[in-house]
Amino acid sequence: xxxxxxxxxxxxxxxxxxxxxxxxxxxxxxxxxxxxxxxxxxxxxxxxxxxxxxxxxxxxxxxxxxxxxxxxxxxxxxxxxxxxxxxxxxxxxxxxxxxxxxxxxxxxxxxxxxxxxxxxxxxxxxxxxxxxxxxxxxxxxxxxxxxxxxxxxxxxxxxxxxxxxxxxxxxxxxxxxxxxxxxxxxxxxxxxxxxxxxxxxxxxxxxxxxxxxxxxxxxxxxxx
Amino acid sequence: xxxxxxxxxxxxxxxxxxxxxxxxxxxxxxxxxxxxxxxxxxxxxxxxxxxxxxxxxxxxxxxxxxxxxxxxxxxxxxxxxxxxxxxxxxxxxxxxxxxxxxxxxxxxxxxxxxxxxxxxxxxxxxxxxxxxxxxxxxxxxxxxxxxxxxxxxxxxxxxxxxxxxxxxxxxxxxxxxxxxxxxxxxxxxxxxxxxxxxxxxxxxxxxxxxxxxxxxxxxxxxxxxxxxxxxxxxxxxxxxxxxxxxxxxxxxxxxxxxxxxxxxxxxxxxxxxxxxxxxxxxxxxxxxxxxxxxxxxxxxxxxxxxxxxxxxxxxxxxxxxxxxxxxxxxxxxxxxxxxxxxx
Ligand SMILES: Nc1ncnc2c1ncn2[C@@H]1O[C@H](COP(=O)(O)OP(=O)(O)OP(=O)(O)O)[C@@H](O)[C@H]1O
Ligand SMILES: [Mg+2]
Numbered sequence: 001x002x003x004x005x006x007x008x009x010x011x012x013x014x015x016x017x018x019x020x021x022x023x024x025x026x027x028x029x030x031x032x033x034x035x036x037x038x039x040x041x042x043x044x045x046x047x048x049x050x051x052x053x054x055x056x057x058x059x060x061x062x063x064x065x066x067x068x069x070x071x072x073x074x075x076x077x078x079x080x081x082x083x084x085x086x087x088x089x090x091x092x093x094x095x096x097x098x099x100x101x102x103x104x105x106x107x108x109x110x111x112x113x114x115x116x117x118x119x120x121x122x123x124x125x126x127x128x129x130x131x132x133x134x135x136x137x138x139x140x141x142x143x144x145x146x147x148x149x150x151x152x153x154x155x156x157x158x159x160x161x162x163x164x165x166x167x168x169x170x171x172x173x174x175x176x177x178x179x180x181x182x183x184x185x186x187x188x189x190x191x192x193x194x195x196x197x198x199x200x201x202x203x204x205x206x207x208x209x210x211x212x213x214x215x216x217x218x219x220x221x222x223x224x
Numbered sequence: 225x226x227x228x229x230x231x232x233x234x235x236x237x238x239x240x241x242x243x244x245x246x247x248x249x250x251x252x253x254x255x256x257x258x259x260x261x262x263x264x265x266x267x268x269x270x271x272x273x274x275x276x277x278x279x280x281x282x283x284x285x286x287x288x289x290x291x292x293x294x295x296x297x298x299x300x301x302x303x304x305x306x307x308x309x310x311x312x313x314x315x316x317x318x319x320x321x322x323x324x325x326x327x328x329x330x331x332x333x334x335x336x337x338x339x340x341x342x343x344x345x346x347x348x349x350x351x352x353x354x355x356x357x358x359x360x361x362x363x364x365x366x367x368x369x370x371x372x373x374x375x376x377x378x379x380x381x382x383x384x385x386x387x388x389x390x391x392x393x394x395x396x397x398x399x400x401x402x403x404x405x406x407x408x409x410x411x412x413x414x415x416x417x418x419x420x421x422x423x424x425x426x427x428x429x430x431x432x433x434x435x436x437x438x439x440x441x442x443x444x445x446x447x448x449x450x451x452x453x454x455x456x457x458x459x460x461x462x463x464x465x466x467x468x469x470x471x472x473x474x475x476x477x478x479x480x481x482x483x484x485x486x487x488x489x490x491x492x493x494x495x496x497x498x499x500x501x502x503x504x505x506x507x508x509x510x511x512x513x514x515x516x517x518x519x520x521x522x523x524x525x526x527x528x529x530x531x532x533x534x535x536x537x538x539x540x541x542x543x544x545x546x547x548x549x550x551x552x553x554x555x556x557x558x559x560x561x562x563x564x565x566x567x
Pocket of ligand 2: 046047
């Protein structure tokens with residue numbers, strides 16, 4: 001099923017007098033239950049297209065169709081709502097809230113997504129997802145006491161706890177060593193399949209590509 | 225809300241420091257306000273205890289009550305028309321007690337009315353503070369400007385004027401002592417302000433300002449109080465500003481995952497209210513305790529009403545301070561935050 005379509009998206013940045021055209025018409029369709037990996041040289045615009053697709057910055061032109069709605073035409077508030085309930089995010093750094101326990105991070109995400117669950121259901125769901133990412137035993141730990149790989153697994157748990165449709169991951173394994181990279185990547189793969197996520201992932205690491213269903217290469221702001 | 229308290233728990237020392245500063249500032253404010261009120265009572269309880277109404281002084285007196293003289297005919301007319309009104313005079317002076325010790329007092333005399341203690345010829349009623357200085361009912365007091373003497377017939381509470389205890393005497397005795405026939409001031413209780421030709425009218429507050437030193441004293445104390453209140457607001461603004469700067473990355477990521485900006489504001493508000501409430505409760509308790517143990521001679525009077533009003537002001541000012549610092553949160557772009565590294 002094609003739920004997410006990026007159509008002819010362009011992006012320019014004003015650099016003083018000169019206008020830098022970073023995206024020169026990107027077309028990309030994401031498929032449900034698949035990991036689409038975005039690769040390419042540094043500065044080719046991978047993060048830019050990912051953040052535009054995720055509604056974190058505006059496109060200069062083109063359309064982004066999510067479930068048939070054009071996100072480029074939505075109000076900031078509606079984009080926020082889509083982000084909170086339909087999207088999940090994983091970045092190079094885990095960006096966890098330092099003063100909340102692992103369990104509370106997920107609790108917060110459920111509140112932000114305004115999921116219709118009572119407290120008991122929330123607790124059960126959190127426990128289920130933490131088991132899924134193998135972090136159940138650390139549910140009362142605070143982020144500073146977790147290893148890089150553990151933090152990233154919690155970040156993944158936070159990205160999927162509210163049952164989003166789309167998972168955006170920008171170099172989710174870049175800060176990890178080889179062993180942890182594999183673990184995290186396997187986890188993203190598994191979750192995409194079992195939860196039927198539509199995953200868009202930027203990576204620099206060729207070792208991660210076997211986990212992807214599709215590999216798209218970008219160069220100089222276009223897909224090649 | 226949970227997040228707000230979790231953060232406070234995790235960064236206890238920061239919030240504890242802010243809390244103790246707010247406590248100190250509010251406590252100081254309460255004490256100074258108690259002092260201001262105490263001094264004000266000490267300076268003008270006689271007038272402050274009056275019902276609301278209007279005071280009239282002779283136009284030529286230029287709003288100085290001790291220069292004012294009300295024409296006797298006019299006074300008679302006004303009192304006839306307003307039976308609840310009274311005419312009175314105040315002069316600072318001394319008397320000698322039975323042991324020939326001098327005491328400074330404010331002599332007050334008035335026409336017969338419920339508004340002032342009325343005493344007969346040769347009698348005197350004193351403020352209770354003189355009882356503590358050893359004067360007793362039945363004592364005979366003398367004054368070098370007065371041919372007769374005064375017999376103490378009683379004491380009254382909280383009757384002070386210009387930081388001196390009030391001594392109520394009869395009009396004829398007053399006339400002899402100060403060699404004036406006219407009264408200084410007319411007072412008409414009630415909301416109406418009948419215009420009387422040749423006389424200026426003053427509200428209770430306006431009349432208090434005609435007392436030398438009263439407004440100067442109150443103004444400087446009130447200024448300190450308001451400075452302290454503003455400082456507390458600025459403390460909140462600066463504190464949350466610094467906290468927010470440290471948390472720009474966090475706020476960005478929370479916005480990225482879809483948290484509403486208003487929720488972030490709420491977080492600051494909860495923290496501000498929690499800190500202020502706890503600090504205020506401690507200040508209130510301590511200032512009320514101070515009220516009880518304040519040294520005998522110290523003019524200190526702090527009512528619960530004043531404390532609660534000031535507390536409300538502290539909360540409002542804290543809210544404004546915290547909100548102003550929160551405006552920077554509004555500007556945070558989620559993207560910038562994500563591109564910054566690990567927090
Ligand atoms: N806000 C901005 N203002 C100006 N230029 C920008 C801005 N954001 C990105 N760029 C530029 O756009 C280009 C593409 O950036 P982008 O982050 O998308 O690259 P990338 O493919 O993700 O690279 P990397 O692999 O290093 O992460 C870069 O040249 C970058 O300097
Ligand atoms: Mg990038």
